[in-house]
Amino acid sequence: MALDTSLESPAPVRQIANAISGWVDRLGPVWVEGQVAQLNRRPGMATVFLTLRDTVADISITVTASRTYIDGLNPPLVEGASVVVHAKPSYYANRGTLSLQARTIRMVGLGELLARLERRRQLLAAxxxxxxxxxxxxxxxxxxxxxxxxxxxxxxxxxxxxxxxxxxxxxxxxxxxxxxxxxxxxxxxxxxxxxxxxxxxxxxxxxxxxxxxxxxxxxxxxxxxxxxxxxxxxxxxxxxxxxxxxxxxxxxxxxxxxxxxxxxxxxxDVVEELRGIERARDRLRAGVHALVAREQAGLDALRSRPALADPRSLLDARGQEVLALRDRTRRTLSHLLDRAADDIGHQRARARALSPLETLRRGYAVLQDSEGHVVTSVADVAAGEALSVRVADGRIHATTTDIRPDLPEDPDGHED
Missing domain, CATH: 3.40.50.261 (Succinyl-CoA synthetase domains)
Known part of the structure; x- marks a missing residue:
């Protein structure tokens, strides 16, 4: 039924939207064929949203269906499937959008084939x-x-x-x-x-x-x-x-x-592999050069040290130390010998002082009988007996002509 409108008496937008909604409601349930372009299951919602597009013209429409019904389809509904939908058209006046409320969905042709493949994929994946x-x-x-x-x-x-x-x-x-x-x-x-x-x-x-x-x-x-x-x-x-x-x-x-x-x-790719080999060879060459350069720098640093620059310097220094130690040893040994010689001289002087020969050099003599016994008393010698007198530089053989013992001293120290 046409609306009675004119330039002087236009209809508001809401009236037009409500009129379209009424006309769509009078259309009743219809069978629609198309291809599922998009399938959207929103978490926590009992409604599934589908986008159904025409396979020839560039036209699409939103379809809503119960999630329980969609999940119960066998084979399952997949994107790209060709389907025939029995749905009730509805027009949402507040947004000015047309949608279909699906009651029955049947897959046909390619859609059914894709659904079977999807079911097979799920079983093999399981x-x-x-x-x-x-x-x-x-x-x-x-x-x-x-x-x-x-x-x-x-x-x-x-x-x-x-x-x-x-x-x-x-x-x-x-x-x-x-x-x-x-x-x-x-x-x-x-x-x-x-x-x-x-x-x-x-x-x-x-x-x-x-x-x-x-x-x-x-x-x-x-x-x-x-x-x-x-x-x-x-x-x-x-x-x-x-x-x-x-x-x-x-x-x-x-x-x-x-x-x-x-x-x-x-x-x-042989070209790329050859490039990779060349790059690896360049890296190896650079690494070897860097290693040789580092080692050469280390050798140069070692050679620049005084000990390696002139190895004789260490020998000279040690030679000087050896000479100094030798001179010191000689001096020490000389001092030790001198002290030892002095000690020997002192000991020899002491020994000479205690020697009977030294006593003889001072004018004393040792009188021995013919048997070599030392005569210490006049009682041991008889007149006319042969005696031997030992002096510092030899012996004198003599014969006793007279024996005269010493007289005892008085208490005052005078002889009688």
Missing amino acids: EGLFAAELKRPLPFLPGCVGLVTAPNSAAERDVLENARRRWPAVRFEVAYAAMQGPRATSEVIEGLERLDRDPAVEVIVIARGGGSVEDLLPFSDEGLVRAVAKVRTPVVSAIGHEPDSPLLDLVADVRASTPTDAAKLVVP
């Missing part, structure tokens, strides 16, 4: 197949690289040409397989296992160009995911382009955004 601790490091310079790809494909050319451009000596072992269609999964698994059994292969690349979600389904197959998880050789996933994310990317040890990126990951 088993731990995508755990980070299971990822194996790639070898720095593999002797042989295994490649699983379609024959004469752009992905094969990208990997081979870019890898050989980076490292010309790299060797490839290629296992051809269908990269699309019903035989793709089994042939990729067969090629993967064959390369894994080859002891020369150190890393395996599974490469395919871009494509639709349906074209990339073989690389989200559960059998292929489990086969990659079991092989002993590190696996690089190079499926599609950057936005593509099959389950193979999650189980592989390394994900490459494109086949060209995979070639950069499996082999180093």
